[in-house]
Amino acid sequence: MEPVEESNSVVDQLIEIMKEICGFPECRNTSKNMYWNLVRRLKLLSPFFDDLKDIEEGLGDEEVQALVFLKTALEMAMELLRSVNEGSKIYQALQMEEIADKFHEVTEQIEKALSEISYDKLYLSEEVQEQIELVHAQFRRAKGRTDSPDLELYTDLMIARKEKIPNLAILTGLAEKLQLKTINDLKKESIALHEMVISSSGCPWDRLEEMSALLKKLKDLVVTGNPESDTSESEKSLVNHRSLTIPNDFQCPISLDLMEDPVIVSTGQTYERSSIQKWLDAGHKTCPKTQQILSHTVLTPNFVLKGLIAQWCENNHIELPTKQGSCRNRNSSSGLSDCDLIAIEILLQKLSNGNLEEQRAAAGELRLLAKRDADNRICIADAGAIPLLVELLSSSDPKTQEHAVTALLNLSINETNKGSIVIAGGIPDIVDVLKNGSMEARENAAATLFSLSVIDENKVAIGAAGALPALIDLLCQGSPRGKKDAATAIFNLSIYQGNKVRAVRAGIVVPLMRMLMDAGSGMVDEALAIMAILASHQEGKVAIGQANPIPIYVDMIKTGSPRNRENAAAVLWSLSTGNVQHLKTAGELGAEAALKELSENGTDRAKRKARNLLELFHRTADMVVKPSN
Structure with missing residues (x-):
């Protein structure tokens, strides 16, 4: 295999492994903390692999071998995460020390693999390299720590396994800790134990029999209950x-x-x-x-x-149990108690079955209720409003559409609701409102997309749905508030590498340059922040470099606010790296004196960028061959 093909193959495999790891569901067993910590650290490697994918040049043999070593370590991590997530909860509780050792071993392998990579040979953006250093430091620290087993859980397991007449309090506590509280939970646990037998995983038969007996005790607890316990x-x-x-x-x-x-x-x-x-x-x-x-x-x-x-x-004279939720009934100025579930259900019936006027009024009322407080947002979503509001995004009535997208914006403040909006298929419809709705609806759609994009996976979906060209259009044509909403959404989406390319190809550089040159636009801060993040990508760097940007950035370094000086220095560093002409132009405009002052008085990041630029100036000067006497 040629070096280019081999490196691309390794990078593709790393990306696929990362996709699978990112798709693992939440872990609910005794190893959940170790599971979550490992997944969280691994997810931070995604931008690294995205950057590698953008590199057209083939990597050297040494770099490829280092990536192959990392791939092997990630495959170990993926298998461990899968076995923990899908395996028997009872068995893992009994083997908690051994499982902790496996997590420690995987952590050591990943840290060792990261140590073998020569990052300076991989053409990474500075932001990505900084993140990799952060991840590496996290794995280095984790390698030196050992998770302590839950001794109370282990003791309770031993007692529950040996007692012929089970202790109700201990069994109830075990069911809670092991998340074996329903028939469905117990069915899955039974299947997991059966899989252990089929796979011949090395678990002794007597241990399997003991675990099966414990599983039966938990099943009896769940199925029969206990009328004598402390129940309502x-x-x-x-x-x-x-x-x-x-x-x-x-x-x-x-x-x-x-x-x-x-x-x-x-x-x-x-x-x-x-x-x-x-x-x-x-x-x-x-x-x-x-x-x-x-x-x-x-x-x-x-x-x-x-x-x-x-x-x-x-x-039949039965009192139906009611769950204690987080909703609280209070009086409100509208005459509707803030979490009156009956009233919310009536509004939802109007959304689904009412005529156009009833739908418009109901969507407007839900918009106001969702804005009012956190409890309302939970209750409205729990009642099933989100899929109905998503459906109304396609309404032919502009006001109904505006109410629906604004209600979703207010509901999305709740983290759980963000996921529910995406699951209901909301992203494409919100993007459609962003393209075709009234100005207020478009602005609120932009704000909704920003809210949803806080979750990293949604950045990819929103970009793929075609949001960036519509956001750029709103950035140019919207009201001052609309422009701010659009800029915030664009910035957040552009954290994902693929969206940087989409934004650049949609023509974002020209309007951003106009905003930078117009101090009265009120958008200088936002435009410069977006430029700084786009300049970290090669295609963004080229597009910005073609817009005669150097005078603007040098002037910003001299006279801008502390944050703007920082971002201007970051962009100038990206543009000047590998481009002697940009560096020469900056020098002619007096950049070196401004950078020297910034390296002493700027923010921490600004100081670092300024020193990097000054070093670049000095290196370039040293390359000039002076004539001999």
């Missing part, structure tokens, strides 16, 4: 009426319990919200009852069934 009156009511036959339609197919909060999945089946949510959180993409692949994972409240269950409970 409503829970005791259900226990005391176990002899009453619950209609099949009222039972959750997963837990087999009477449903309190029934929701509908994309296949049309209804489940208890908490049960199906745990199923989805475990990474499943199918309907548990039908095994059909779910076209989406939005959970829609089944209000009709919920009413029928409530009526059945009333007729």
